[in-house]
Amino acid sequence: MPTKERILGAAEELFARHGFEGASLRQLTAAAGVNLAAVNYHFGSKDRLIEEVFRRRLDQLNGRRMAALQKIAGEPGTTIEDVLAAFIVPALELSHDGNGSLFMRVLARAFAEHDDTLRKFLSDNYGHVMRQFTAEFARLLPQLSKEELYWRVDLVTGALTHAMSGFGMIQRKSDVPEERHRAQTAEHLIRFAASGLKAP
Amino acid sequence: MPTKERILGAAEELFARHGFEGASLRQLTAAAGVNLAAVNYHFGSKDRLIEEVFRRRLDQLNGRRMAALQKIAGEPGTTIEDVLAAFIVPALELSHDGNGSLFMRVLARAFAEHDDTLRKFLSDNYGHVMRQFTAEFARLLPQLSKEELYWRVDLVTGALTHAMSGFGMIQRKSDVPEERHRAQTAEHLIRFAASGLKAP
DNA sequence: GCAGGAATCAAACGATCGTTTGAGGATACG
């Protein structure tokens, strides 16, 4: 495997496990089986490596989310559940594909970090995705004030991030096939979130 | 102010802002206006200081939560909303009392950290609170399987932690009195969470 | 087959980390 890929993989795992500051370049390069200097050679700095870890997964994740949303946005038959599925299912697919599940934990850490640089990077590069989903929720929930809607979308985001970062019951039991488990998880998340959004 | 209190206050702020590993004892003691060695003298180590930061707030927070729950647990007229209020209102009071709002961010960080030592400390000392609340939810939602219930309680926890860690819309507008804002926030959180828990 | 950029390597840089030390100051009690 190319050096850059091995570094990104090891970085994702160690950032998920020990945080951005907690994972050192020496642990990271040792886990990847590359030289210590390779990170600064290929990425320039540790901060730029962190950004690449996000970019690699978020480009894919948000691409799928937007594709799924485009299919249903503005259509007359679309439901809240459909929009939530467009948001959630791609994340669950990522979670069960390769070591992608670790990435949701990295994302949860990024939310906990109130680091302005990281926040700005995420907002600049992927803020439009949340805006598009929020706009579609607004269409389907016209009775909600703008303030109410933002509140509820934010609470949904928190619940899903928490659950998908591996805190909750998301672990698959050994006697359940993976695809079935993923469908069940999506059902749980969507049912809860849809009900919260539609609260009277 | 006594040295221990000044250290705990500065630690809470810097841990919220920069994380447990990101905040150094040198920044911390400088912010508190005490000598570098004071942390190890009074607390023994940085890890024990972290535990004390949690203990000081969580003893108060969970004490209030349990007191509020005791008043309504098992009573015939109790609603989901009542139980959620017993869980949420003490946290909001803490958020608006002293620098307590920073503590909710520290707590959100503790969730993002998958550090086993910290997890065990929190589980050992405060796990019974979540178990009591879960038991009361189980009484009021008898139609839910145990698995369904755990899922939904976990999602509620994630939503509330996310919101109360200052990510969401919790910031008070300057023209709204604090007590009114707190009541509005509690309403938003409770309405959303209750609807999610009661999902069909 | 050889020139030249790309990649890897061991080693070292200065800075900062958590912790420890031992001397000195403050305070209370006989």
Added chain:
DNA sequence: CGTATCCTCAAACGATCGTTTGATTCCTGC
């Protein structure tokens, strides 16, 4: 007044951090 205890302080400890350097190896295009 003396002394014992609690506390504070500057300084230093060894370890580890992210980054840089310069030599060496690898690989490609001519």
